[in-house]
Amino acid sequence: MKIGRRNLAAALGALAAPRLAAAQDSWPARPVRLIVPFIPGSAPDINARQLAEAIGGRIGQTIVIENRPGAAGNIGFTYVAKQAPPDGYTLLWGTGSLAVNPALYARVEYDALRDFAPITLAFGMSNAVIVRADSPIRDVAGLIARLKEDPKTPFASGGFGSAAHLTVALFLSRTGTEAEHIPFRGAPDIVNSVRGGTVVFGMPQLQVALPLIRAGQLRALAVTSKERAPQLPEVPALSETIPGFDYFSWMGLLGPARLPPEIVARLDAAAQAALADAAFRQRVTADGTTIIGLNAAQFRDFLPGDLERGREVVRISGARIE
Known part of the structure; x- marks a missing residue:
C-alpha cells in the first residue's frame, strides 16, 4: 500500500505528538x-x-x-x-x-x-538625571536654562546608543536644547565622571546612581519614568516638567x-x-x-x-x- 506525502507526514506527526505531550508533561526534568x-x-x-x-x-x-x-x-x-x-x-x-x-x-x-x-x-x-552634589543646578528647570545658555555643556553616557545616551537625546529633543556627548564604557563611568566634574550631568540607570545619591555625593534632579521612584519619593519625575516624558x-x-x-x-x-x-x-x-x-x-x-x-x-x- 502506497502512502502519500501528506498521509506520511500526518502519520509521523501522530506518532510524535504523544512523545511531545509526554515531554511537556514531565517538564522540567x-x-x-x-x-x-x-x-x-x-x-x-x-x-x-x-x-x-x-x-x-x-x-x-x-x-x-x-x-x-x-x-x-x-x-x-x-x-x-x-x-x-x-x-x-x-x-x-x-x-x-x-x-x-x-x-x-x-x-x-x-x-x-x-x-x-x-x-x-x-x-x-528608570534613569536618574544627576549632577554633582555641589552643582549650582538645583532642578530640571535649572538644567534646561544651563543648556540653553551653553549648548556645549558636557554630559556622560555609557556609549553611543546606550540607554543613558538615548535618554539624554530624548530629553534634549523634548526641551529644544543641545549638549556635548562624552561617551564612556558603561554606567559606572557616568556616575564617576559626574562626581569628578569631568561632565556636568548624566542620566544613568537609577540602580547605579542610587548609592551615591543616598551618600550625598550626587544630586538627583529627576527620574525619567512617568511617576516618581518609590526609592526617592522626594525627587520629581521628568514628566512633572516635561509632560508625557516616560523613558x-x-x-x-x-x-x-x-x-x-x-x-x-x-x-x-x-x-x-x-x-x-x-x-x-x-x-x-x-x-x-x-x-x-x-x-x-x-x-x-x-x-x-x-x-x-x-x-x-x-x-x-x-x-x-x-
Whole structure:
C-alpha cells in the first residue's frame, strides 16, 4: 500500500505528538538554562539571578544563569533566536535592547516579534538625571536654562546608543536644547565622571546612581519614568516638567519561538507568584528596580509599541552602529 506525502507526514506527526505531550508533561526534568546577554554583575544579570532563584523554587528545578555578553545583548539574543530548541530548557533574559538594537545596528540576526515567545515582563528601571552634589543646578528647570545658555555643556553616557545616551537625546529633543556627548564604557563611568566634574550631568540607570545619591555625593534632579521612584519619593519625575516624558529600561523572561504554551504558562505563573511575594518585592526594589509584572499576553502586546519607541528614539539620537 502506497502512502502519500501528506498521509506520511500526518502519520509521523501522530506518532510524535504523544512523545511531545509526554515531554511537556514531565517538564522540567532537568535544570533550565537562562541566557543573560550581559556580563556578570551588571544590572540585568543581578535581576535575572533574583528572579531565576525564585522561579526555580516554584517549578522544582534549578535555573542556571549562562552569561553570553556582547554587542549590547545581540549575541545572547541571536543565540536563543537561532540555536535554542523550543523545549523549555533554554530561556532568555531580555531587556529593552531587544527593541532598540534593530534600529541601532545596521544588521541584527533576529526578529524581536517572531523569534521569541514572551513569558513575563518582570522589571523596569528608570534613569536618574544627576549632577554633582555641589552643582549650582538645583532642578530640571535649572538644567534646561544651563543648556540653553551653553549648548556645549558636557554630559556622560555609557556609549553611543546606550540607554543613558538615548535618554539624554530624548530629553534634549523634548526641551529644544543641545549638549556635548562624552561617551564612556558603561554606567559606572557616568556616575564617576559626574562626581569628578569631568561632565556636568548624566542620566544613568537609577540602580547605579542610587548609592551615591543616598551618600550625598550626587544630586538627583529627576527620574525619567512617568511617576516618581518609590526609592526617592522626594525627587520629581521628568514628566512633572516635561509632560508625557516616560523613558525606562525593562527586563523580562522570554523563550525561543514555538515554546509550548503549557510551558509558557507554567513559567509565567511561577514568575507572577514570585513578583507578588512581599519579601521578594522588598528585596528586589531596594536598589531602584521597579516591579512591572506583565503576563505573557500583555508582554506580547507591549513589544510592537516598544519597537516603535526604539526606532523613534534612535532616530532622534542619530546613533548608528555598523
